[in-house]
Amino acid sequence: xxxxxxxxxxxxxxxxxxxxxxxxxxxxxxxxxxxxxxxxxxxxxxxxxxxxxxxxxxxxxxxxxxxxxxxxxxxxxxxxxxxxxxxxxxxxxxxxxxxxxxxxxxxxxxxxxxxxxxxxxxxxxxxxxxxxxxxxxxxxxxxxxxxxxxxxxxxxxxxxxxxxxxxxxxxxxxxxxxxxxxxxxxxxxxxxxxxxxxxxxxxxxxxxxxxxxxxxxxxxxxxxxxxxxxxxxxxxxxxxxxxxxxxxxxxxxxxxxxxxxxxxxxxxxxxxxxxxxxxxxxxxxxxxxxxxxxxxxxxxxxxxxxxxxxxxxxxxxxxxxxxxxxxxxxxx
Amino acid sequence: xxxxxxxxxxxxxxxxxxxxxxxxxxxxxxxxxxxxxxxxxxxxxxxxxxxxxxxxxxxxxxxxxxxxxxxxxxxxxxxxxxxxxxxxxxxxxxxxxxxxxxxxxxxxxxxxxxxxxxxxxxxxxxxxxxxxxxxxxxxxxxxxxxxxxxxxxxxxxxxxxxxxxxxxxxxxxxxxxxxxxxxxxxxxxxxxxxxxxxxxxxxxxxxxxx
Numbered sequence: 204x205x206x207x208x209x210x211x212x213x214x215x216x217x218x219x220x221x222x223x224x225x226x227x228x229x230x231x232x233x234x235x236x237x238x239x240x241x242x243x244x245x246x247x248x249x250x251x252x253x254x255x256x257x258x259x260x261x262x263x264x265x266x267x268x269x270x271x272x273x274x275x276x277x278x279x280x281x282x283x284x285x286x287x288x289x290x291x292x293x294x295x296x297x298x299x300x301x302x303x304x305x306x307x308x309x310x311x312x313x314x315x316x317x318x319x320x321x322x323x324x325x326x327x328x329x330x331x332x333x334x335x336x337x338x339x340x341x342x343x344x345x346x347x348x349x350x351x352x353x354x355x356x357x358x359x360x361x362x363x364x365x366x367x368x369x370x371x372x373x374x375x376x377x378x379x380x381x382x383x384x385x386x387x388x389x390x391x392x393x394x395x396x397x398x399x400x401x402x403x404x405x406x407x408x409x410x411x412x413x414x415x416x417x418x419x420x421x422x423x424x425x426x427x428x429x430x431x432x433x434x435x436x437x438x439x440x441x442x443x444x445x446x447x448x449x450x451x452x453x454x455x456x457x458x459x460x461x462x463x464x465x466x467x468x469x470x471x472x473x474x475x476x477x478x479x480x481x482x483x484x485x486x487x488x489x490x491x492x493x494x495x496x497x498x499x500x501x502x503x504x505x506x507x508x509x510x511x512x513x514x515x516x517x518x519x520x521x522x523x524x525x526x527x528x529x530x531x532x533x534x535x
Numbered sequence: 536x537x538x539x540x541x542x543x544x545x546x547x548x549x550x551x552x553x554x555x556x557x558x559x560x561x562x563x564x565x566x567x568x569x570x571x572x573x574x575x576x577x578x579x580x581x582x583x584x585x586x587x588x589x590x591x592x593x594x595x596x597x598x599x600x601x602x603x604x605x606x607x608x609x610x611x612x613x614x615x616x617x618x619x620x621x622x623x624x625x626x627x628x629x630x631x632x633x634x635x636x637x638x639x640x641x642x643x644x645x646x647x648x649x650x651x652x653x654x655x656x657x658x659x660x661x662x663x664x665x666x667x668x669x670x671x672x673x674x675x676x677x678x679x680x681x682x683x684x685x686x687x688x689x690x691x692x693x694x695x696x697x698x699x700x701x702x703x704x705x706x707x708x709x710x711x712x713x714x715x716x717x718x719x720x721x722x723x724x725x726x727x728x729x730x731x732x733x734x735x736x737x738x739x740x741x742x743x744x745x
Contacts, residue, residue, distance in 0.1 A: 256611075279578070281569050282611040310711045311613035314654055318607065318616060340715075346707075347714040401574045406565055421569040423715050 204403045211400035215257050215277055222264055226529045229268040233295060235287050238264040239274045243296045249367040249376045250274070250296030253305040253360055254289055255312055256281040258399070259420055262357055262499045265530025271364035272528070273302075280399050280502070281421045283311035289319030293328055301329035301373035305359055305380060307352025308336035331373060333380040335359055337389045337510065339448045340417030340426050351419050354462050354510030355387035357498045358522070361531065365524035379521070383512065388448050390441045391508030392425070393418040395466060397501050416440055420464075420501045420508075434471070438478035441509045446486065451511060453487030458512040458522060463497030466505035472496065475507055492522055498530065537635045537685055539593040541742050546587060546602055548737035550580035556733060563726035567713040572614060572726040579610035579618070596630030599623075599643075613711060614727070617651050617664065624650030637685050641675040648672045655710065662708040662720065664727035670695035671735045689739040696735035700728040 208214045215236065223232040230238050244250065253263045254276030263275035273296035278284035293302045302323070306316045313334065320330045337355030341347055363380045371379070393415045396405035399422075406422035409415060414437070417425030432440070451457060461476045463469070476495050483490055491514050499508070512518065525534030553560070553576045560573030583605045590598055603622030607615055625647030629635060635643065648668045657663045674695040678688030703725035708714045713725070 278611045279571070279575065282571050282575055283613070283615075285608050285611045285615055287608045309613075310655075311611065311615070314613060314616035315611065317654075342717070346709045347717070348711055351715070399570050399574075402561055402565065402570045406570045419712075419715060421712070423569060423712055424719065 204398050206400055208400055214400055215279060229529060237274055237276055237288050237292045238267045239295045240267050243273045244298040246298045247300050248298045249300045249373050250302035251364050251367050252292045252296060252302060254284045255307050256283055258502045259499050261530030266360050266528050268528030269535060270368045270524055270526035272360055283315045286315050286319040289316055290322045293323040297328045303376050304332040306332055306334050307356055308334050308349050310348050329373060331377040333377060333384060335384055337387045339388050339444045340390050353420055354389040354460055354499055354508050358387060358512050359383040361526060362518055362521040365521035386513040388445045389508055389510040390445050391418050392416045392437060392441060393504050393506035395505040397422050397504040422501060434474045435478045438475050442479055442482050445509055445511055451488055451513060456489045456491040456514045458492040458514055459490045460494040460510035462499055462508045464504040464506040465497055465500035466503040467507055472507060479509060537640050537742060537745055539595055539633050541745055542595050542598060543587060545738045545741035548741050549734055550584055552733045552737050553577050553580050560726050560730055563724055563729055566723045567716055567720045569712050575610050575612050575614050576730055579606045582609040593633045595632045595635060596626045599626030616654050620650035620654045621647040637688050638679040641679040644675055645672050657710040661710040662703050662706040662725050663710050664731040666699040666703045667696040667728040667731035670699040685745040686743050689742045693735040693739040696732045700732040703728045
């Protein structure tokens with residue numbers, strides 16, 4: 204294992220210290236491992252927090268700041284944070300208008316956020332939760348833990364954060380987050396595995412000429428393993444299940460998000476975006492907004508994911524609203 | 536009777552077994568999960584051990600509750616809440632006791648398993664830690680009704696947990712990250728059921744003389 208770390212045990216704490224030092228104008232780090240917007244809590248503003256295992260940077264800590272998250276709770280690498288973190292985050296951002304928890308659909312995240320929400324309510328803070336579950340690679344059935352929360356989470360955090368910034372109340376912010384969930388779908392793939400520092404070896408093995416379609420963001424195996432194909436073929440393999448699931452239809456306006464898994468250069472992501480544009484053009488779907496880059500990663504895994512969000516005027520307005528965070532910034 | 540010292544020895548034994556099997560549990564998890572089960576459990580029990588030394592009252596319930604709350608606060612993932620609730624609920628059911636009869640221990644264990652069932656919402660056959668815990672719970676209950684010695688009861692519970700653990704191999708997971716694999720999760724032993732078997736095996740070892 205070759206990594207730029209001191210020890211696996213200290214990696215997350217040292218990363219947080221680095222973030223606090225680099226972005227002291229935007230965030231502060233409080234115990235126990237919570238990144239909080241510097242000017243939180245803001246009186247009368249709904250707090251929006253999220254969290255999850257580390258290793259997906261810039262999500263979630265890189266999205267704390269004006270117009271997005273008020274706090275983020277990073278767990279150990281690929282491990283859900285503990286309720287103490289979400290409780291501390293909830294208390295730190297509560298300005299009296301309540302707090303929304305944006306939770307990715309993983310068994311551990313759900314349980315730890317549930318425990319934290321119970322504890323926060325017991326302290327008199329109004330808490331709502333929305334679960335993001337946008338990965339169409341997983342069958343949504345009684346026989347699975349349900350769809351994973353992936354790329355749609357980034358879009359939800361941006362849009363919901365903007366609404367909270369604009370003064371929307373907790374019920375409105377919560378409903379908006381659910382609206383994003385209801386209109387967003389994603390699917391990802393991997394060209395290489397990734398190594399959890401504490402484990403010291405790759406989570407799975409992929410041959411030099413193989414790829415995994417339908418991969419999760421923790422190196423969980425996907426739907427199928429197959430021989431490597433062209434960007435055009437891979438883009439179609441990801442986009443088709445995404446398009447057919449909602450389904451997205453001719454005339455729809457979408458936000459198209461091509462995301463890198465951590466080890467894929469931007470040049471390849473733009474090749475994928477070009478292919479995606481062709482596919483959507485052919486179906487009469489307009490890309491009204493886009494995001495191309497590595498925003499929800501899986502350590503150093505090479506690969507990408509495609510996320511499509513069906514837009515309306517409300518979602519577009521909040522997507523366009525100013526945001527100023529370490530990982531995402533425009534209009535401010 | 537199961538003494539306070541027996542319970543302490545059990546927790547310390549389980550902590551040692553988790554440390555010893557850290558790589559093994561993580562390897563099982565990398566086959567069908569996300570390669571962190573042993574790492575996370577070990578982090579939790581490294582935090583638990585110093586707290587055991589600091590316990591003043593010889594109260595089994597308070598001891599188990601401390602174990603549970605420490606796990607919830609340090610493990611994360613699904614294992615933190617699941618094992619945390621097991622110990623918190625078992626602790627609530629044995630609060631104020633310096634020793635437990637076998638029947639009382641079986642009741643506390645059952646309460647712990649109830650905590651796992653409630654927060655995990657899994658069913659028997661879903662390929663989770665319950666495959667080891669449920670047979671162990673039933674074996675303890677039967678042994679308590681039959682009035683066998685504590686050591687015999689724990690041996691039976693550990694054997695039942697082991698059988699349950701081994702029976703997870705052909706199962707298709709329906710909960711947790713292994714469920715994303717669908718049919719591909721068959722053929723692998725469940726890491727959670729494996730750590731739960733260790734929980735029972737170390738209980739049998741700690742109480743072998745009781």
